[in-house]
Amino acid sequence: xxxxxxxxxxxxxxxxxxxxxxxxxxxxxxxxxxxxxxxxxxxxxxxxxxxxxxxxxxxxxxxxxxxxxxxxxxxxxxxxxxxxxxxxxxxxxxxxxxxxxxxxxxxxxxxxxxxxxxxxxxxxxxxxxxxxxxxxxxxxxxxxxxxxxxxxxxxxxxxxxxxxxxxxxxxxxxxxxxxxxxxxxxxxxxxxxxxxxxxxxxxxxxxxxxxxxxxxxxxxxxxxxxxxxxxxxxxxxxxxxxxxxxxxxxxxxxxxxxxxxxxxxxxxxxxxxxxxxxxx
Amino acid sequence: xxxxxxxxxxxxxxxxxxxxxxxxxxxxxxxxxxxxxxxxxxxxxxxxxxxxxxxxxxxxxxxxxxxxxxxxxxxxxxxxxxxxxxxxxxxxxxxxxxxxxxxxxxxxxxxxxxxxxxxxxxxxxxxxxxxxxxxxxxxxxxxxxxxxxxxxxxxxxxxxxxxxxxxxxxxxxxxxxxxxxxxxxxxxxxxxxxxxxxxxxxxxxxxxxxxxxxxxxxxxxxxxxxxxxxxxxxxxxxxxxxxxxxxxxxxxxxxxxxxxxxxxxxxxxxxxxxxxxxxx
Numbered sequence: 001x002x003x004x005x006x007x008x009x010x011x012x013x014x015x016x017x018x019x020x021x022x023x024x025x026x027x028x029x030x031x032x033x034x035x036x037x038x039x040x041x042x043x044x045x046x047x048x049x050x051x052x053x054x055x056x057x058x059x060x061x062x063x064x065x066x067x068x069x070x071x072x073x074x075x076x077x078x079x080x081x082x083x084x085x086x087x088x089x090x091x092x093x094x095x096x097x098x099x100x101x102x103x104x105x106x107x108x109x110x111x112x113x114x115x116x117x118x119x120x121x122x123x124x125x126x127x128x129x130x131x132x133x134x135x136x137x138x139x140x141x142x143x144x145x146x147x148x149x150x151x152x153x154x155x156x157x158x159x160x161x162x163x164x165x166x167x168x169x170x171x172x173x174x175x176x177x178x179x180x181x182x183x184x185x186x187x188x189x190x191x192x193x194x195x196x197x198x199x200x201x202x203x204x205x206x207x208x209x210x211x212x213x214x215x216x217x218x219x220x221x222x223x224x225x226x227x228x229x230x231x232x233x234x235x236x237x238x239x240x241x242x243x244x245x246x247x248x249x250x251x252x253x254x255x256x257x258x259x260x261x262x263x264x265x266x267x268x269x270x271x272x273x274x275x276x277x278x279x280x
Numbered sequence: 281x282x283x284x285x286x287x288x289x290x291x292x293x294x295x296x297x298x299x300x301x302x303x304x305x306x307x308x309x310x311x312x313x314x315x316x317x318x319x320x321x322x323x324x325x326x327x328x329x330x331x332x333x334x335x336x337x338x339x340x341x342x343x344x345x346x347x348x349x350x351x352x353x354x355x356x357x358x359x360x361x362x363x364x365x366x367x368x369x370x371x372x373x374x375x376x377x378x379x380x381x382x383x384x385x386x387x388x389x390x391x392x393x394x395x396x397x398x399x400x401x402x403x404x405x406x407x408x409x410x411x412x413x414x415x416x417x418x419x420x421x422x423x424x425x426x427x428x429x430x431x432x433x434x435x436x437x438x439x440x441x442x443x444x445x446x447x448x449x450x451x452x453x454x455x456x457x458x459x460x461x462x463x464x465x466x467x468x469x470x471x472x473x474x475x476x477x478x479x480x481x482x483x484x485x486x487x488x489x490x491x492x493x494x495x496x497x498x499x500x501x502x503x504x505x506x507x508x509x510x511x512x513x514x515x516x517x518x519x520x521x522x523x524x525x526x527x528x529x530x531x532x533x534x535x536x537x538x539x540x541x542x543x544x545x546x547x548x549x550x551x552x553x554x555x556x557x558x559x560x
């Protein structure tokens with residue numbers, strides 16, 4: 001057992017807590033780890049809690065009793081999320097990003113792991129109080145967002161495939177119609193990938209009418225599982241309310257390709273409903 | 281400007297440094313942030329440095345001079361990596377994982393973001409001194425490993441696709457022969473996804489003869505880019521040295537399907553060369 005000074009202990013405890021989000025850690029774990037009295041550990045935790053809460057980086061939940069301990073809940077303060085997403089909106093607005101069919105080139109954004117971590121932390125923050133067993137996405141572009149979200153929530157990721165994959169054993173496939181293009185697609189999930197009655201947070205990079213996400217919801221029914229929430233990085237407003245297949249979701253950005261300024265060719269990209277829902 | 285006590289400052293600085301790996305942070309940033317003298321900041325950094333180094337969680341590089349500052353380099357101590365990978369080897373050894381054609385079901389492992397972060401941190405640790413511009417993988421299973429590695433190295437991710445994707449604009453495609461099965465495949469990379477003369481760390485989940493990774497290396501040539509390193513989670517030893525297309529790589533696990541114990545049906549899964557290369 002190493003002996004730590006308080007200052008070193010605070011550094012190490014902070015690292016330890018940050019590396020184990022949404023995990024109940026008994027006070028005795030820290031007491032044993034640092035060879036310190038529980039009362040000292042409690043004082044340290046009070047300091048960490050105060051910093052996390054005043055900086056908006058997280059909450060430190062203390063659970064009393066024999067099965068008690070402390071749990072670090074990563075958060076993303078709205079006033080800190082806003083400039084990050086505003087900068088992203090400005091990047092998104094560039095006319096070079098428009099592709100045929102109402103799609104956007106956002107691969108460069110999705111290729112920035114630190115940005116994906118920011119986005120995942122935002123979703124983890126807004127869904128932190130939901131009862132969720134697993135984070136789901138469909139390949140390929142939603143994957144980094146799903147992993148970042150799931151890492152902060154300490155949950156596994158389930159990946160829906162476009163085709164049946166030989167290395168995943170027996171699988172369930174469904175056909176679904178994309179809402180905006182009315183074309184038929186397939187998605188597949190390995191039988192052993194999802195437990196029955198799981199509560200699932202669905203995450204994706206882009207949503208227009210919501211056909212793909214609706215497909216995932218349909219797939220969940222095959223596993224007797226339910227949706228616990230939906231989070232999308234970008235929602236397109238190029239669909240009418242009638243065409244929209246999904247109404248309950250959290251978006252970080254909204255884009256409307258129709259509203260292109262003819263002079264600057266700048267797209268109209270705005271903050272998503274995340275900034276309404278999270279309150280204030 | 282907020283005023284922080286030393287204890288609170290240590291907690292906040294630790295969080296700040298951990299969230300910005302491989303990023304040079306000028307001391308004035310901290311001095312301004314906490315309303316503290318540079319000498320106090322230096323003392324704090326010395327405490328954080330000592331904890332990181334004694335716990336094996338990272339290095340804190342201090343660069344002197346006008347352009348100086350501090351840089352946090354995440355590390356994974358070998359003695360801490362070993363039990364994590366040994367536990368993984370035990371999981372891998374289960375006969376249920378064997379699939380036709382010498383493949384393995386490891387989707388459940390790849391679906392654990394905290395494990396992916398561990399693995400990414402191990403690769404980031406061993407490649408921390410290499411001169412790398414970008415981390416590359418091919419869809420789909422290598423993606424979480426690539427993002428975790430790149431996040432700890434503070435680098436972007438470039439994703440090679442199996443097919444041409446409409447939302448990524450013009451692209452370069454190559455055909456390659458998988459070394460073990462002698463079958464022909466295609467891989468594609470968007471023109472704007474990779475800058476010329478980039479130094480690339482290639483990461484993947486599974487390697488047999490190395491045909492897929494060799495394909496990526498061939499693709500790099502089209503972009504005038506070079507390989508800075510190769511990291512794989514699992515290497516299969518079911519290929520002879522002659523069949524192997526690649527000899528310079530870091531693996532975390534080695535599996536040999538031929539060496540199955542006929543009674544227990546346990547596969548022979550051993551630690552990879554990571555545990556030789558990292559020394560000690």
